[in-house]
Amino acid sequence: MFTGIVEELGEVVAVEQLEDASRFRLRGPLVTEGAQHGDSIAVNGVCLTVVEFGDGEFTADVMAETLKRSSLGALDVGTRVNLERPMAVGGRLGGHIVQGHVDxxxxxxxxxxxxxxxxxxxxxxxxxxxxxxxxxxxxxxxxxxxxxxxxxxxxxxxxxxxxxxxxxxxxxxxxxxxxxxxxxxxxxxxxxxxxxxxxxxx
Missing domain, CATH: 2.40.30.20 (Elongation Factor Tu (Ef-tu); domain 3)
Incomplete structure (x- = not known):
């Protein structure tokens, strides 16, 4: 769960078009600090799963359904993106309850x-x-x-x-x-x- 309080303004570093999905590499030194494989990070409000990480960057796979329902399919190298890590248990709910499931x-x-x-x-x-x-x-x-x-x-x-x-x-x-x-x-x-x-x- 997220709160809608953006932690970092990141950047798209690379985009790989797959047959029915896309793989993004994004730069976000703050949100990748302490990141682990399988962690969630919201990218422009879309909850994505960390696949690889290192040197302040992470990759995430985006399936066709997400590309269809969101604007992530329009992202290109150099595009700035809003990044947020999930709210920690006991953390402050500064915004409101955000699932990262774009409607x-x-x-x-x-x-x-x-x-x-x-x-x-x-x-x-x-x-x-x-x-x-x-x-x-x-x-x-x-x-x-x-x-x-x-x-x-x-x-x-x-x-x-x-x-x-x-x-x-x-x-x-x-x-x-x-x-x-x-x-x-x-x-x-x-x-x-x-x-x-x-x-x-x-």
Missing amino acids: GTGTILERSPSEHWELVKVGLPAHLSRYVVEKGSITVDGVSLTVVEVADDWFTISLIPTTLDLTTLGIKQPGDPVNLEVDVIAKYVERLLGADAKENEK
Whole structure:
């Protein structure tokens, strides 16, 4: 489990295209400190498994399903990525509960800079809109954020200087894709309420 608090702005070092997957080598000296084979590291909000590591870099295999559901398939050598290690037991939950299971992708639509913060408008896929609420939590490229405003096909987020400086959201431009993970609690509530409705119909 992750919290959506990005630890490091890493970089894609190499991409190997396989028949039904891709293998990425990524640079992240902080997140690879003490890493072991099989550990999890979130890359732009996608939970990946460490295959090899050393010299501040690690490799991870990304299967076709993940490439289809996320923006990782668009990564190229030199691309900057958000990196986060899983939360340690007893650690602080600085953001919100993030699984690293991307629900879909959105697109940066607009950026409106202000003196001390920036408002970003993100396109929202129709199948995710019911899970996004004003002042609720959402994960964008692995960053835990609060929804400012939401409509059927878009939502806005406010980015403080720290987020702009230390994550990819400071450099993403209109037209760029972003990974979205909605609040898992909303999905469980929907599932449970649906089960109750079916039970009442019997």
